[in-house]
Amino acid sequence: xxxxxxxxxxxxxxxxxxxxxxxxxxxxxxxxxxxxxxxxxxxxxxxxxxxxxxxxxxxxxxxxxxxxxxxxxxxxxxxxxxxxxxxxxxxxxxxxxxxxxxxxxxxxxxxxxxxxxxxxxxxxxxxxxxxxxxxxxxxxxxxxxxxxxxxxxxxxxxxxxxxxxxxxxxxxxxxxxxxxxxxxxxxxxxxxxxxxxxxxxxxxxxxxxxxxxx
Amino acid sequence: xxxxxxxxxxxxxxxxxxxxxxxxxxxxxxxxxxxxxxxxxxxxxxxxxxxxxxxxxxxxxxxxxxxxxxxxxxxxxxxxxxxxxxxxxxxxxxxxxxxxxxxxxxxxxxxxxxxxxxxxxxxxxxxxxxxxxxxxxxxxxxxxxxxxxxxxxxxxxxxxxxxxxxxxxxxxxxxxxxxxxxxxxxxxxxxxxxxxxxxxxxxxxxxxxxxxxxxxxxxxxxxxxxxxxxxxxxxxxxxxxxxxxxxxxxxxxxxxxxxxxxxxxxxxxxxxxxxxxxxxxxxxxxxxxxxxxxxxxxxxxxxxxxxxxxxxxxxxxxxxxxxxxxxxxxxxxxxxxxxxxxxxxxx
Numbered sequence: 001x002x003x004x005x006x007x008x009x010x011x012x013x014x015x016x017x018x019x020x021x022x023x024x025x026x027x028x029x030x031x032x033x034x035x036x037x038x039x040x041x042x043x044x045x046x047x048x049x050x051x052x053x054x055x056x057x058x059x060x061x062x063x064x065x066x067x068x069x070x071x072x073x074x075x076x077x078x079x080x081x082x083x084x085x086x087x088x089x090x091x092x093x094x095x096x097x098x099x100x101x102x103x104x105x106x107x108x109x110x111x112x113x114x115x116x117x118x119x120x121x122x123x124x125x126x127x128x129x130x131x132x133x134x135x136x137x138x139x140x141x142x143x144x145x146x147x148x149x150x151x152x153x154x155x156x157x158x159x160x161x162x163x164x165x166x167x168x169x170x171x172x173x174x175x176x177x178x179x180x181x182x183x184x185x186x187x188x189x190x191x192x193x194x195x196x197x198x199x200x201x202x203x204x205x206x207x208x209x210x211x212x213x214x
Numbered sequence: 215x216x217x218x219x220x221x222x223x224x225x226x227x228x229x230x231x232x233x234x235x236x237x238x239x240x241x242x243x244x245x246x247x248x249x250x251x252x253x254x255x256x257x258x259x260x261x262x263x264x265x266x267x268x269x270x271x272x273x274x275x276x277x278x279x280x281x282x283x284x285x286x287x288x289x290x291x292x293x294x295x296x297x298x299x300x301x302x303x304x305x306x307x308x309x310x311x312x313x314x315x316x317x318x319x320x321x322x323x324x325x326x327x328x329x330x331x332x333x334x335x336x337x338x339x340x341x342x343x344x345x346x347x348x349x350x351x352x353x354x355x356x357x358x359x360x361x362x363x364x365x366x367x368x369x370x371x372x373x374x375x376x377x378x379x380x381x382x383x384x385x386x387x388x389x390x391x392x393x394x395x396x397x398x399x400x401x402x403x404x405x406x407x408x409x410x411x412x413x414x415x416x417x418x419x420x421x422x423x424x425x426x427x428x429x430x431x432x433x434x435x436x437x438x439x440x441x442x443x444x445x446x447x448x449x450x451x452x453x454x455x456x457x458x459x460x461x462x463x464x465x466x467x468x469x470x471x472x473x474x475x476x477x478x479x480x481x482x483x484x485x486x487x488x489x490x491x492x493x494x495x496x497x498x499x500x501x502x503x504x505x506x507x508x509x510x511x512x513x514x515x516x517x518x519x520x521x522x523x524x525x526x527x528x529x530x531x532x533x534x535x536x537x538x539x540x541x542x543x544x545x546x547x548x549x550x551x552x553x554x555x556x557x558x559x560x561x
Contacts, residue, residue, distance in 0.1 A: 097248045109329070109374045111248035113241060113364035116372050116379075127369075127376060132411070133438020136370025136380045139351065141358040147367050 003029035094118040158187050215277075218321040219521050223340020227508040228456045230388040230428065230521050233299075233337045234346040236354055237330040237373045237382035239364040245374040246329055254310035258283075258326045264360045265315060265324070275352040276322040276336075284312040290539065293530035299337065304328055322349065329374050330382070332357065341452060343385055343445045351441075370437065380437035385445055387431045387452045388417060392505045393462035394455070395427040403455065411435040412451050418497060425494050426501040426524070431455065467509055478506030482560070485553045490546035496527050496553060503557070514558035523556060 003011045004026045011027035092101040099111030101119060110116065116123065128134045140146075145153070152160065161184050168177040223229065239245060243257050262281055265272060273279065284292060284305055292306040301314050305328045315324040325333040334353050336346040357363075364372040371382040378384070394400045404414045411434045416424025431452055433444050467474060481502035485491075491499075504520040506512040525531055527549050533540050536548055 097244050099248060103247075107247050108376075109247045110245050110372075110376070112244040113239060113366075113372045115245075116366060116369060123376070127379070127437060130377060131380065131435045131437035133380075133435075135368050135438060136366075137438055137443075138370065138381045138383075138440035139354075140370075141363045141365050142355045143359070144365060 001027055003027065003032050005029075005032040092119065092122070158184055158191075161187070215318045217522075218319050218337055218339055219525065220519055221339060222517060222519060223338065223342065225341050225456055226339075228389055228391070228459050229341045229452070230390060231337050231339050232341055232343045232346050233335065233386045233388070234343065234350045235336075235384045235386075236334040236350050237371070237378045237384070238334065238354065238357070239331045239372060239374065241362045241364050243331060245331075246327070247374070249310070249327070251310050254312070254327050257331060258311045258313045261326050261332060261361070262313060262315075265357075268356055268360060271356050272353065275349060275356070277317045277319065279315050279317045279322070282314050282316060284308065284314055285310070290530045290533050294528075294534050297528040297531050298525055301325055302328060302333075322353070324353070330378070341387060341449065341456075343387065343449055344442075347383075347385070347441060347445060378436050380435075381439075381441050381444065383433070383436055383441050383444060385433050385448050387448065389429050389431055389452065389455060389459075390427055390501070390504065391429055391455070391459050392427040392501060393466050394459050395424060395429070397462065399458070399462065400429075403458065407431070407451050407455075410447060410451060411439075412448060418494075426497040428501070463505075463509060474505070474509075475511050477502055478511045482506070482512065482557070485557055487554065488550045490543070491550045491553070492546060493528060493549070496549055497524055500524055500553075512560050514560055516558060518558040523553070526556075527552060 001011045003009050005028055009029035009031065011029055013028045013030065013033040015026045015028050015033060093099065094111060094115040095118060096114035097111035099115055101122065104110060104115065104119065110119075124134045152163075155163075161180050165177055165180040165184065168174075168180060219231070223231070240257075243249060243253055249257070265281075282295075284295075284301060285308065287295075292301070295301045295314070296303055296306050298320060300316055300320055300323045302325065305312050305314065305325050308327065311327060313326040315326070316322065321337050323335045325335065334350050334357075336350045336353075338346045366372055370380040371378075373379050373382050391400065394403065400414070407414060412431060413434050414429050414431050417428040417430050418425040431448065433448050435444075439447070481499040485496065485499050485503065500520055500523060503512075507514070507518070507520075526535060529545060532545055532549055532552065535552065540548060
């Protein structure tokens with residue numbers, strides 16, 4: 001179908017305008033649509049989903065705006081703060097791939113997985129407004145070990161047991177606590193023997209006291 | 215092997231298909247905005263090789279697959295894949311190396327170097343989100359074992375767009391809503407489901423004015439809700455929509471049977487004897503005929519998958535059937551001829 005206006009190019013846009021309750025329908029080509037309506041789209045936009053980048057940068061943009069505004073409000077009290085904050089916005093940049101926050105706003109996409117880390121501060125608020133949450137619930141890659149688990153795995157046997165002991169005391173499970181206390185003692189004893197240190201062996205009074213206090 | 219859309223699923227009067235898509239990226243490569251052409255080529259090659267190394271395990275889950283280099287395909291081939299929903303528009307237009315691993319029945323496709331490094335897509339007919347997710351998860355697990363995913367303790371799977379971060383899951387159900395779509399009810403429903411993080415969009419054509427009343431209902435949020443909860447939420451909403459659509463159809467037929475009967479027969483007549491027809495017109499009329507079959511106004515000997523016919527008459531797929539490039543006019547004639555021949559015989 002040809003464009004209703006220029007009658008030369010193919011009509012690609014179906015444009016409906018309501019003026020004073022009167023509806024006017026037109027089939028327009030991209031050029032005429034851009035010229036005679038408020039319709040602004042570049043050719044890549046046609047037939048594509050609404051650019052997430054556009055929506056995104058408006059959401060992220062508002063957040064940026066609001067932090068600046070807040071900073072501006074604080075101008076009376078402290079003149080240095082607002083300029084500082086503005087500066088960090090502009091220079092915020094992923095050190096791994098070099099993507100700046102400005103660039104990210106434009107494209108709506110990250111340059112690498114580290115961007116999430118470098119933009120973390122601004123991001124967590126906007127993620128909340130996008131998803132209503134800022135933490136993942138659900139699947140993880142097969143065999144994935146979380147940071148927390150990794151840290152626990154790296155602890156020594158004694159440290160692990162001390163955590164469990166603390167937990168048992170908090171839950172008032174004294175039998176379990178006593179068992180752990182003895183186990184820790186035995187382990188420490190062994191370590192001491194291994195090291196064959198000359199230092200005076202100290203008795204583990206702390207845990208005992210804690211148990212009695214709990 | 216029959217394609218997924220050649221067989222009818224459950225709730226087929228309203229639901230056409232269920233689709234799961236998981237977006238995944240690898241630590242090893244930068245994300246799409248920073249991925250160079252050389253890196254794109256390496257990524258596709260490495261992924262293709264690693265997938266082939268695990269062929270036995272993958273084929274056990276998804277069936278026989280083959281690799282298709284999207285960047286080397288011609289425009290019609292690419293467009294035909296888009297029309298059949300095997301690849302996205304974005305992948306077809308990518309000016310870097312891109313590929314797709316697809317199964318014979320076209321129900322599984324792994325898009326390589328789309329917006330994310332890999333996108334796992336599983337389609338099933340009918341309302342079947344959970345089985346589709348299970349299949350996608352099984353494929354996902356195999357991939358995660360041979361290449362390290364970008365994953366964060368707090369944020370989950372890291373995606374190139376923050377709109378997918380977390381589960382990376384987009385679940386959608388394609389539905390056919392002629393009764394709700396032709397009234398103002400749908401707009402209210404769209405508004406309502408938005409509150410639950412679900413969107414409804416026209417599949418063909420722009421905005422809510424969808425050609426052929428085919429819509430896509432999908433989740434919007436990917437963070438803070440588990441995969442299964444997301445699907446349960448979406449399924450509940452789709453079931454509500456199905457109920458309302460059926461109620462509305464009943465109402466329309468009760469109050470105006472003669473009008474709809476006439477419309478169905480007219481549509482059938484046009485498609486049976488038209489000599490040339492555009493895609494949009496053909497889709498609209500096919501939708502009317504489907505409505506006729508679903509509401510038993512007309513019946514045929516064999517069950518017909520209207521969705522299969524709808525896909526066959528799309529411009530690129532039609533040219534594939536023709537086996538040659540064809541201009542608009544030639545296509546319109548070929549489309550009419552195809553429909554004249556392939557419409558089910560009425561009894």
